[in-house]
Amino acid sequence: xxxxxxxxxxxxxxxxxxxxxxxxxxxxxxxxxxxxxxxxxxxxxxxxxxxxxxxxxxxxxxxxxxxxxxxxxxxxxxxxxxxxxxxxxxxxxxxxxxxxxxxxxxxxxxxxxxxxxxxxxxxxxxxxxxxxxxxxxxxxxxxxxxxxxxxxxxxxxxxxxxxxxxxxxxx
Numbered sequence: 001x002x003x004x005x006x007x008x009x010x011x012x013x014x015x016x017x018x019x020x021x022x023x024x025x026x027x028x029x030x031x032x033x034x035x036x037x038x039x040x041x042x043x044x045x046x047x048x049x050x051x052x053x054x055x056x057x058x059x060x061x062x063x064x065x066x067x068x069x070x071x072x073x074x075x076x077x078x079x080x081x082x083x084x085x086x087x088x089x090x091x092x093x094x095x096x097x098x099x100x101x102x103x104x105x106x107x108x109x110x111x112x113x114x115x116x117x118x119x120x121x122x123x124x125x126x127x128x129x130x131x132x133x134x135x136x137x138x139x140x141x142x143x144x145x146x147x148x149x150x151x152x153x154x155x156x157x158x159x160x161x162x163x164x165x166x167x168x169x170x171x
Contacts, residue, residue, distance in 0.1 A: 004080040007042045007053075011117045015040075018120055020071040035074055039139075040074040043146060051146030051158070054078045054090065055123070062136040063127035068102065071143075076119035079110040087123065093143065097135040098128040101144070111162065 009015070015037045016030060017099035036058050061069055077085060087106030093099040102124040113119040123144050127135050137143050 004083050005085070006078045007149055008078065009037070009040055009042070009074050010076050010120045012037050014118045014120055015072065015074045018117070018122075020070050022070050022122075037074055040121055041140065043075060045143075051147050052088070052090075053147070054142035055087075055121075055144040055146060056140050057137045057143045058139065060137065060139045062134055063099075063125065064134045065127050065129040068124060068126045071123045071125065075121050075125060076113055077108060077121070077146075078107070078113045079148070081110050082152075082157055083148055083150055084109055085148050087121075087144055087146050089125065090142050090145055093135060093137075097133050098130065099143075100126050100128050102126055105129045106144075106146075 010018075012034060016033045019033045019036065020030075040058055041056045043055050045051075047052055055073055055075065057071065058074055059071075061071075063069060079085060085108040088094070089099045089101060089110070106121075106123065108119075108121060125143070127133075129132060129135070
């Protein structure tokens with residue numbers, strides 16, 4: 001097994017800013033958000049045979065069919081070049097509730113770590129239930145999993161551009 005990455009929290013300042021921008025309708029003050037930040041758990045695999053690293057929800061939430069939530073995870077990951085992290089909903093949540101990532105599969109590239117937003121990983125989820133099921137996620141419960149995948153490039157690839165930004169920054 002190759003060890004190719006390291007999870008970290010983003011800075012508390014980054015998290016407070018992103019949380020406040022995301023949940024501006026919440027009447028959370030900075031101290032409430034700081035407590036949320038302190039409680040963030042780094043992603044972990046559930047078993048030695050698990051491919052996916054579980055990401056844990058920093059707050060409790062529920063989604064009725066058709067509802068969406070954007071979650072600032074408070075996490076970033078330093079990944080060796082030649083690797084990417086791909087994100088999926090936890091399989092049980094997808095199976096039971098059709099919980100889906102809005103971009104179907106999230107991708108974190110190795111150069112995202114050094115972005116202006118510190119490489120802060122966000123997740124946008126939608127309950128796509130067609131059975132009228134509401135999904136409820138407790139604070140600290142796993143809601144998404146990330147899997148590291150090695151990738152290759154073509155022989156004639158000569159890209160030299162550098163990333164500086166988050167979502168949609170490369171085009």
